[in-house]
Amino acid sequence: MHSKYVSRLAHTHFDAQMLWDPYFSPSTSNGVTTLVIGNCAVGLAPCPKDMRDYLIDVCDAVENFPALSIKDAVDWEWETFPEYMAALDKRSFACDVGVLVGHTAVRTWVMGPRANLSDRPGGSIKNPVASEDMDKMSKVVEEAIAAGAIGFSSSRVGMHRDTRGVLIPGSLASHEELEAVANGIVRGGGGVFELATDWSLLMM
Numbered sequence: 378m379h380s381k382y383v384s385r386l387a388h389t390h391f392d393a394q395m396l397w398d399p400y401f402s403p404s405t406s407n408g409v410t411t412l413v414i415g416n417c418a419v420g421l422a423p424c425p426k427d428m429r430d431y432l433i434d435v436c437d438a439v440e441n442f443p444a445l446s447i448k449d450a451v452d453w454e455w456e457t458f459p460e461y462m463a464a465l466d467k468r469s470f471a472c473d474v475g476v477l478v479g480h481t482a483v484r485t486w487v488m489g490p491r492a493n494l495s496d497r498p499g500g501s502i503k504n505p506v507a508s509e510d511m512d513k514m515s516k517v518v519e520e521a522i523a524a525g526a527i528g529f530s531s532s533r534v535g536m537h538r539d540t541r542g543v544l545i546p547g548s549l550a551s552h553e554e555l556e557a558v559a560n561g562i563v564r565g566g567g568g569v570f571e572l573a574t575d576w577s578l579l580m581m
Contacts, residue, residue: 388413390440392421397450400471415477417573418532418547421451422461422478423486423517429453431492431539435481438540458482458517459524477571478521480531480547483558487513488546496544501551511554515561522565529558530571533578548578 391401392414401412414420419439424432430444437444455461458478465476484492487510494504518529537545547554562568 388416390414390416390419390436390442392419392440393436393442393447393451395470395474396452399469405471409472411473411475413475413477413527415479415526415530416571417534417537418480418530418545419537420477420479420482420530422455423458423482423521424453425456425486425489426453428485428489428492431485431490432482434540435545439537439545458521458526462525475527476525477528477530477569478518478526480529480550480558481545483514483517483521483529484546486517492546493539493543493548495550496546496548501549506551506554508553511557514554515557515564518558518561519565522562522568526565526568528569528571529562530573531555531558533572533574533576535575535577537573544578 389401389404389412391404391412395401395414400406401409404412417439419435421432421436433444433447436442436447454464462476465474481492488506491504494500495506497504522528531547531550532545533548535544537548539545559570562570
């Protein structure tokens with residue numbers, strides 16, 4: 378039955394803005410009642426202190442939020458994903474929020490500066506993601522789901538690149554890595570697996 382009074386589930390990129398704008402302008406003023414953050418493999422958690430600038434760089438490149446704005450406005454109260462969820466729980470928002478844990482943050486947490494070496498030309502041969510890295514990513518995703526994430530997001534969109542022009546972490550992830558992530562979702566309690574794609578990288 379159709380009704381004009383329905384909740385709107387929107388694909389947005391409020392990951393940074395929500396931390397200084399609890400009204401999610403202009404979405405809620407246009408009738409949006411539910412928002413999902415962490416889309417397209419992008420998010421701000423988990424994040425070790427020494428990799429904050431990199432995740433900010435990805436937010437700048439993919440979400441078009443100026444890096445300086447994020448640095449000025451975001452008070453980093455977390456490193457792990459459970460700490461991030463606890464920080465969000467202390468805030469009041471104008472609508473319901475679902476949180477996806479992004480592939481970029483998961484890779485960055487586990488691999489640090491190596492996070493997107495495998496996504497460069499020839500990277501799958503020169504800098505393959507090791508099985509132990511996949512195991513660690515699986516555990517990070519499991520922890521995130523158990524802490525309240527509604528799922529995991531990844532990207533195979535050719536235009537999703539950092540400010541240096543390199544594909545964001547996980548863009549060329551192997552089937553084995555994605556399977557490890559999926560197993561983490563299951564162990565954590567279940568959730569969705571979001572894949573953003575323009576099909577250009579799907580078979581790579």
